Amino acid sequence: MIVSPSVLSCDFGNIERDVKMLHSSDAQWIHIDVMDGVFVPNISFGFPVLEVIRKHTDKVLDVHLMIENPDNYLVNFKNSGSDILTVHIEACRHLNRTISAIKELGMKAGVALNPHTPVSALEEVIKDLDLALIMSVNPGFGGQKFIHSSIDKVKKLAQLIQEKKSNAIIEVDGGVNLETGLELKKAGAQALVAGSFVFGSANPVETITRLNNL
Numbered sequence: 001m002i003v004s005p006s007v008l009s010c011d012f013g014n015i016e017r018d019v020k021m022l023h024s025s026d027a028q029w030i031h032i033d034v035m036d037g038v039f040v041p042n043i044s045f046g047f048p049v050l051e052v053i054r055k056h057t058d059k060v061l062d063v064h065l066m067i068e069n070p071d072n073y074l075v076n077f078k079n080s081g082s083d084i085l086t087v088h089i090e091a092c093r094h095l096n097r098t099i100s101a102i103k104e105l106g107m108k109a110g111v112a113l114n115p116h117t118p119v120s121a122l123e124e125v126i127k128d129l130d131l132a133l134i135m136s137v138n139p140g141f142g143g144q145k146f147i148h149s150s151i152d153k154v155k156k157l158a159q160l161i162q163e164k165k166s167n168a169i170i171e172v173d174g175g176v177n178l179e180t181g182l183e184l185k186k187a188g189a190q191a192l193v194a195g196s197f198v199f200g201s202a203n204p205v206e207t208i209t210r211l212n213n214l
């Protein structure tokens with residue numbers, strides 16, 4: 001299982017320490033939540049913070065854009081060190097164009113679905129994707145309750161990926177812990193984002209290992 005701890009739940013006064021902790025852990029990716037206060041009702045952080053994270057780790061930076069008009073910033077995200085760039089389907093009018101632009105810049109392309117968006121919305125693009133992200137909470141905040149119908153969406157996505165012979169990785173984000181993580185794994189998830197569960201635990205490094213071994 002790929003584990004992608006979310007820095008949204010880290011201690012921003014000690015971001016260097018926390019990124020170094022993630023770097024030393026079994027986490028394969030580091031999840032970075034960018035929020036603009038328009039697409040979601042919260043604002044997180046932007047390029048300077050991403051650059052600080054990049055400076056302290058060479059792990060895969062898994063960047064989740066919860067912003068309107070992501071096309072305007074693709075180059076900035078590349079230059080700030082993003083490896084995987086995931087946009088929301090609900091924020092993209094010309095999704096095919098956006099996916100191509102992300103790949104042309106040398107990043108892996110991901111598309112995220114809000115809880116209300118059906119998996120079928122990915123039918124025409126799944127073959128072009130490196131990653132498909134199922135949101136198992138409404139995006140905007142860490143520490144929310146897992147929406148259980150997400151399990152079914154993961155199963156549907158796994159089926160779509162098989163049908164279309166896509167190589168997209170299935171990632172799930174929101175309310176992940178050891179219990180929901182295990183259910184998600186059984187349903188077909190290959191990457192799990194975890195914020196509050198990792199940073200709220202007594203030993204984050206050990207928690208990451210446990211998720212990794214699910």
Ligand code: DX5
Nearest residue numbers: 006139140142143175195196
């Ligand atoms: C929510 C973000 C998540 C968040 C997950 O909008 O996309 O990545 O950090 O936090 P937890 O794991 O606490 O639900």
Ligand code: ZN
Nearest residue numbers: 033064173193
């Ligand atoms: Zn996220």
